[in-house]
Amino acid sequence: GAVVSQHPSWVICKSGTSVKIECRSLDFQATTMFWYRQFPKQSLMLMATSNEGSKATYEQGVEKDKFLINHASLTLSTLTVTSAHPEDSSFYICSARYTQGPMNYGYTFGSGTRLTVV
Amino acid sequence: DAKTTQPPSMDCAEGRAANLPCNHSTISGNEYVYWYRQIHSQGPQYIIHGLKNNETNEMASLIITEDRKSSTLILPHATLRDTAVYYCIVREGGTSYGKLTFGQGTILTVHP
Numbered sequence: 001g002a003v004v005s006q007h008p009s010w011v012i013c014k015s016g017t018s019v020k021i022e023c024r025s026l027d028f029q030a031t032t033m034f035w036y037r038q039f040p041k042q043s044l045m046l047m048a049t050s051n052e053g054s055k056a057t058y059e060q061g062v063e064k065d066k067f068l069i070n071h072a073s074l075t076l077s078t079l080t081v082t083s084a085h086p087e088d089s090s091f092y093i094c095s096a097r098y099t100q101g102p103m104n105y106g107y108t109f110g111s112g113t114r115l116t117v118v
Numbered sequence: 119d120a121k122t123t124q125p126p127s128m129d130c131a132e133g134r135a136a137n138l139p140c141n142h143s144t145i146s147g148n149e150y151v152y153w154y155r156q157i158h159s160q161g162p163q164y165i166i167h168g169l170k171n172n173e174t175n176e177m178a179s180l181i182i183t184e185d186r187k188s189s190t191l192i193l194p195h196a197t198l199r200d201t202a203v204y205y206c207i208v209r210e211g212g213t214s215y216g217k218l219t220f221g222q223g224t225i226l227t228v229h230p
Contacts, residue, residue: 034217046219103148104150109164
């Protein structure tokens, strides 16, 4: 159980275009999802927290107008990289949180999306 | 910032137990310790998590010290497929929606 599906697994786009990445919880409802970015040989960096039906909470230094997050349903969150540039090329990973008990949460991760901007 | 400290790398012989340490000296009473691993170009895989008691599942065991300031992940019989980056994470509490902040992790290399 607690499976998250992330699509696409890789995408190549031209500089200046926008790219949308989807993150779906397949067998549970996820009121809270998270988006991470990972550069080569580095750890995962949290970009934002996505809450169903409300605005995302962005980490310091992450441009909210560039990385648009929509969490319109309990099973889907999307990350749109707008006006992509080569420096946005990275590995983007989503995560969904589920409840296992009072204050006891599980977190499952998608398989990631490799974005290359040319 | 990550609230944990892990050695950057460790080696282990195939078939032997791999013991991965983690220090989290500033952990609060209601904060859980999570362990994930990541194989190159994949999303992190959940291993185990715990609050204060030792935990065991089909993948590993988690030993948390009584003062909760450190923990050890034990892979009882390491295989080559266990080679990965292992992350020890203290889940933030309060109003931060319980986000997971990743540190640099430990690169575990299992040798034949």
